[in-house]
Each structure stands twice: as C-alpha cells, then as structure tokens.
C-alpha cells in the first residue's frame with residue numbers, strides 16, 4: 205500500500221490522516237507544534253469556530269461527528285447589537301432546527317487526531333517542523349529539537365495551513381505555478397466575556413452575536429464553559445484603528461463608544477487587548493494544487509479564505525471527503541486522483557473566497573439595517589413558499605453541500621428573477637393605479 209507523508213496536523217491534517225488510514229494507506233503525519241492534547245492551545249488562531257453541514261458531513265463519514273459535537277453549542281441566528289445596546293435577532297433559516305455550531309478548535313483538533321491514531325497504520329509525529337519538500341521525490345525535510353530528519357513517502361500532502369511550507373516548495377519548483385495572496389486592511393483580536401458567577405452565559409447562548417459598525421465589527425461565539433470568545437475585526441491603520449489605539453484609556457474609550465453593552469461584560473478587556481496578538485486575514489489562491497502523483501495541497505494550504513462565512517474549516521473538511529472519493533475512484537492512478545480532486549475543488553474554493561469577502565461587508569455593515577432584516581424575512585418567506593426551488597445563498601452555503609460555485613451562480617440567478625418580478629409587480633401596480641385614476 206502507498207505511503208503518504210502529511211505535513212500539518214491541524215484540523216484538516218488530522219481528519220485527512222483518519223480518512224487515509226481508513227483506506228489502508230501508510231500515513232506519517234508531521235506537525236511542528238506539540239501535541240494539542242498536552243494543553244498546548246493552537247496559538248494564533250481562533251479559539252472557537254462555527255461548524256456547519258459540510259464539516260459535519262465530513263466528520264460523519266468517519267463516524268466521529270457525535271463525539272466531536274458533544275460539547276458544541278448550536279447557534280440559531282445572528283443577534284445584532286446596535287450602538288444603543290438594543291438587540292435584534294435574525295434566524296439563519298426558516299427552519300429553526302437549522303443552526304451552525306460553535307465548537308472549540310483545540311478539542312476538535314484532538315478529536316480528529318485521535319480518530320487518525322485509531323488506525324495502526326497512521327503515525328503522528330509532533331514537534332517536527334517542515335522546512336521544505338523535494339516535490340518530485342516526495343521527500344520532506346523536517347527540523348526537530350536536536351537536529352533534522354527527512355521523511356520519504358510515495359506522496360507528500362501539504363495540510364500545513366495558510367502559510368504552507370509545502371506550497372512554498374511547489375512555488376519554487378514548479379514552473380508557472382500560479383500564486384496570489386491578498387491581505388485585508390483589517391486585522392483581528394480575540395477578547396473574552398467570562399461566564400456569570402453561576403457559570404452561565406451572560407448573553408443569549410444560542411446565537412452568534414454581532415456588533416456591526418459599518419467599517420468594522422465585533423462578533424462573539426459561545427463556549428461550553430459559559431464564556432464567549434469575542435473577535436474584533438478592525439482596520440490596522442487609519443484615524444481610528446489598531447495603530448492609533450495605544451493607551452488603556454484609548455481602548456476603554458473606543459469600546460465604550462462602540463460596544464457600550466459589551467463593556468460591563470468584559471472585565472479583562474484592557475489586559476486581553478494588550479496581551480492578545482493582532483492577527484491578519486489572508487486570502488490565498490494558487491494552482492495547481494498537485495504535482496504529478498507526488499505532492500498535493502489540502503485545506504488552507506490550497507485556499508485560505510477570510511473567516512466571514514465561517515466556512516474555511518468546513519471547506520477544508522470537504523476537501524478531505526473529495527480527495528478520499530478521488531483516491532477511491534482511481535486507486536491505481538494517484539496523479540489522476542489528485543487531478544480530479546483539484547478539478548472538483550478549485551472553482552469552489554475560488555467562489556468561497558469571493559463569498560467570504562462579500563460576507564464581511566454584509567456582516568459589518570448591512571446586518572445593522574432594517575432593509576437587511578426585511579430581505580432575510582423575504583428570503584425565508586420565499587424559501588417556505590417555494591420549497592426546494594428558492595434557497596437563500598446563506599442556506600445553500602451553510603446548510604447544504606451544493607458546491608460553492610453552483611450556490612453562488614444560483615443565488616445570482618434567483619436575485620435577478622426576484623428583482624425582475626418585483627419590478628414587474630411594481631409596473632403592474634403603477635399601471636393599475638393610473639387606470640383607476642383615469643376612470644375616476
């Protein structure tokens with residue numbers, strides 16, 4: 205049986221190792237960090253994330269969805285906090301059972317690694333930092349505490365995230381490798397709303413909270429211990445920005461002006477703001493995602509997206525399902541399997557990248573408006589009136605496995621039909637009124 209060398213045991217790396225292990229392949233998984241089960245939190249990334257239909261489906265296929273979701277918290281809609289502290293709830297779907305789930309990154313990471321390790325043909329090596337890959341020979345070079353080692357396989361798969369070392373090696377070694385990265389002008393910082401004294405949530409637990417403020421926003425997702433993890437998405441530079449908010453008084457004043465209802469719930473605000481890093485938000489597009497039958501990219505390594513659709517991990521998990529299907533379809537021709545996987549995923553990853561950037565504008569700006577809430581109500585009314593025929597874009601992306609590119613095209617078509625229908629009805633109304641006025 206072929207041997208795969210996987211670089212990166214983050215969310216997708218652990219899951220892919222479990223899929224490949226189930227198929228009987230020999231798998232060596234190398235991770236630069238220590239074992240997350242030793243309490244080493246996955247630093248620098250979000251503490252919790254939203255998992256939805258695509259991600260859950262990928263976990264179900266290897267029988268670990270229930271285990272992974274046991275502590276997840278369902279979020280049924282957006283809870284909008286306006287500047288006056290008024291709350292407006294907007295459900296995600298007409299069906300109240302459809303929800304996204306807040307899940308801890310570290311716990312999910314441990315679950316997928318454990319699922320991989322249940323296969324005796326999967327070996328996980330922590331504290332191994334990949335410094336480069338010889339992509340034609342399928343050899344990875346790794347630094348360890350006391351030196352360097354090499355790992356040789358039939359293929360190397362880069363599951364090493366947005367700043368992938370495997371992708372960098374492909375960039376250096378493949379003529380004409382296409383690469384594009386773009387950073388948002390916004391960064392993010394995580395802050396905490398601790399639990400109440402009785403260990404309960406101090407805001408609505410089953411919602412994703414949003415404080416939309418036009419050019420920036422804060423969100424909060426619930427955790428099982430009664431706390432919320434808040435993330436402030438804010439400009440790096442500018443008159444009011446991370447760069448200009450230097451003193452504790454600046455921070456306090458900014459939060460009191462913009463998020464007055466959150467401040468009393470954030471006793472550690474000043475320390476959190478000072479201590480927690482400010483992360484950047486990158487979109488990565490590249491092609492191809494494979495080299496012969498030797499090297500392949502999966503997850504953020506192939507297609508990092510900004511987090512505003514809550515789909516980066518969901519898409520990375522979907523990659524694992526598709527790659528597994530392709531390996532099943534072409535068991536004797538790995539290059540064909542890699543090519544098919546790339547063909548099926550690339551267009552969808554590109555579509556998701558655009559959707560994610562579009563949703564940033566929707567979340568930070570439009571969710572605050574009455575028009576947005578009215579459009580959501582109209583969406584839900586149409587979905588209920590035309591079951592299976594009209595599906596809002598958010599529903600298709602989050603609660604179905606319709607490919608992202610198909611969902612985006614279908615939503616554009618639906619919007620055009622809806623617009624044309626509204627215009628036609630308006631025209632009929634105007635003509636009717638004109639006729640009635642003419643008669644009187």
Ligand SMILES: Cc1cc2nc3c(=O)[nH]c(=O)nc-3n(C[C@H](O)[C@H](O)[C@H](O)COP(=O)(O)OP(=O)(O)OC[C@H]3O[C@@H](n4cnc5c(N)ncnc54)[C@H](O)[C@@H]3O)c2cc1C
Pocket residue numbers: 211212213214215216217234235236237249250252253254255332333334335363364365366367368369392435483502503504505511513514515516517518519520
């Ligand atoms: C603020 C924020 C919020 C997010 N929220 C959501 C959300 O709600 N829902 C959602 O679906 N997605 C969300 N995402 C996106 C999600 O985090 C990523 O899409 C997901 O983590 C991708 O998984 P991955 O395994 O490809 O990469 P990663 O999770 O980044 O894992 C990569 C792994 O590779 C390791 N590694 C890196 N380099 C090397 C090396 N040289 N050698 C060895 N190991 C290496 C890393 O240590 C890491 O363990 C969010 C992202 C951010 C930044």
